[in-house]
Amino acid sequence: MPSNVLTVTSGKGGVGKTTTVANIAVALASEGKKVVCIDGDIGLRNLDVILGLENRIVYDIVDIVEGRCRTRQAMIRDKRFPELFLIPAAQTRDKNAVSPSDMIRLCEELKAEFDWIIIDSPAGIERGFKNSIAPSDIVIIVTNPEMSAVRDADRVVGLLEAEEKKPPYLIINRLKPELVKRGDMLSVADVYDLLHIEVIGIVPEDENTVIASNKGIPLAIEAKTKSGQAYRNIAKRLVGEQVPFMNLESGSLWNKLIHLGRGG
Amino acid sequence: MGLFSSFFGKKSASNAKERLKLVLIHDRVNMNNGTLELLKDEIIAVISKHLDIDPNMVKIDFETQGRSQKLVADIPFRSSPTKKNR
Numbered sequence: 001m002p003s004n005v006l007t008v009t010s011g012k013g014g015v016g017k018t019t020t021v022a023n024i025a026v027a028l029a030s031e032g033k034k035v036v037c038i039d040g041d042i043g044l045r046n047l048d049v050i051l052g053l054e055n056r057i058v059y060d061i062v063d064i065v066e067g068r069c070r071t072r073q074a075m076i077r078d079k080r081f082p083e084l085f086l087i088p089a090a091q092t093r094d095k096n097a098v099s100p101s102d103m104i105r106l107c108e109e110l111k112a113e114f115d116w117i118i119i120d121s122p123a124g125i126e127r128g129f130k131n132s133i134a135p136s137d138i139v140i141i142v143t144n145p146e147m148s149a150v151r152d153a154d155r156v157v158g159l160l161e162a163e164e165k166k167p168p169y170l171i172i173n174r175l176k177p178e179l180v181k182r183g184d185m186l187s188v189a190d191v192y193d194l195l196h197i198e199v200i201g202i203v204p205e206d207e208n209t210v211i212a213s214n215k216g217i218p219l220a221i222e223a224k225t226k227s228g229q230a231y232r233n234i235a236k237r238l239v240g241e242q243v244p245f246m247n248l249e250s251g252s253l254w255n256k257l258i259h260l261g262r263g264g
Numbered sequence: 265m266g267l268f269s270s271f272f273g274k275k276s277a278s279n280a281k282e283r284l285k286l287v288l289i290h291d292r293v294n295m296n297n298g299t300l301e302l303l304k305d306e307i308i309a310v311i312s313k314h315l316d317i318d319p320n321m322v323k324i325d326f327e328t329q330g331r332s333q334k335l336v337a338d339i340p341f342r343s344s345p346t347k348k349n350r
């Protein structure tokens with residue numbers, strides 16, 4: 001199977017990119033895939049703590065790019081899985097230390113060994129974003145059902161169109177079904193209407209997310225919580241399985257809608 | 265009361281959707297929301313040089329299909345009383 005470079009981005013900060021990367025990574029790894037995550041948020045390293053790997057960092061991505069270590073030396077293995085690795089962001093260096101062509105080169109090297117290379121993009125549409133999308137085959141945009149997050153997501157879709165990337169997928173994160181039900185939160189169908197990109201995941205608001213980040217154990221390691229299950233479903237869809245959407249919203253009209261729209 | 269209900273009234277999602285629709289249209293074509301009125305005035309001025317249109321009936325608006333946008337203009341002629349009387 002050819003390897004895939006997946007970039008998770010959003011425009012707006014704090015919508016759940018890093019959480020998404022960590023969860024998709026463990027979900028794919030628990031399906032036996034060889035996975036490496038790259039933290040693309042130079043200066044604001046975070047994926048290490050969400051994965052619980054922060055104590056083992058010696059080298060980072062800038063050390064690789066500037067030749068201070070071999071790629072392998074900067075890769076931290078997640079001991080919970082045979083084949084899950086993290087390449088951490090540099091915490092102290094200049095954001096411009098890495099270029100889009102550095103990212104392309106690094107990913108080409110990693111493709112020899114991994115099924116999935118997952119890049120956690122920083123917020124914004126500057127250098128870090130450009131680095132993150134340069135090598136990607138698949139882009140996932142994370143948004144929240146909320147004004148500014150949807151607006152910024154649309155900007156990113158436009159930028160990807162301009163870069164002639166394949167159409168991105170959408171994850172709607174932090175959905176609150178009760179609020180949707182009483183008409184005070186955009187529904188999945190509303191967000192789809194506005195953005196018109198294919199929805200690959202719907203993740204409910206879940207307080208376990210905070211607990212998981214406190215512990216450094218992403219929820220998708222188990223399928224016990226709704227959000228953990230949602231991430232596992234996303235991972236399955238990424239590898240080509242047809243998984244119906246969970247019934248988070250009343251009526252499950254969305255499922256019907258999606259099946260009509262894209263046959264799966 | 266009106267103000268209060270407009271701040272805290274239920275069904276704010278439909279509010280959000282309508283507002284977002286407009287914001288996204290303008291973001292996508294890279295045009296500020298006020299510019300359309302300006303454009304409308306200019307179009308009316310140009311067409312009026314050649315045709316007898318009714319400026320009050322002119323409708324110019326964006327339409328969205330999927331992720332693409334178009335500008336749709338509806339420009340009726342002035343119903344001329346002299347013609348009608350004939």
Ligand SMILES: Nc1ncnc2c1ncn2[C@@H]1O[C@H](COP(=O)(O)OP(=O)(O)O)[C@@H](O)[C@H]1O
Nearest residue numbers: 013014015016017018019174204205206209210
């Ligand atoms: N589905 C969710 N339910 C509750 N909290 C969430 C959810 N997804 C993310 N969060 C929280 O939102 C915050 C921002 O998430 P993070 O993944 O760091 O966003 P980003 O990487 O986009 O800045 C974190 O505190 C995280 O725990």
Ligand SMILES: [Mg+2]
Nearest residue numbers: 017018041046
């Ligand atoms: Mg982040």
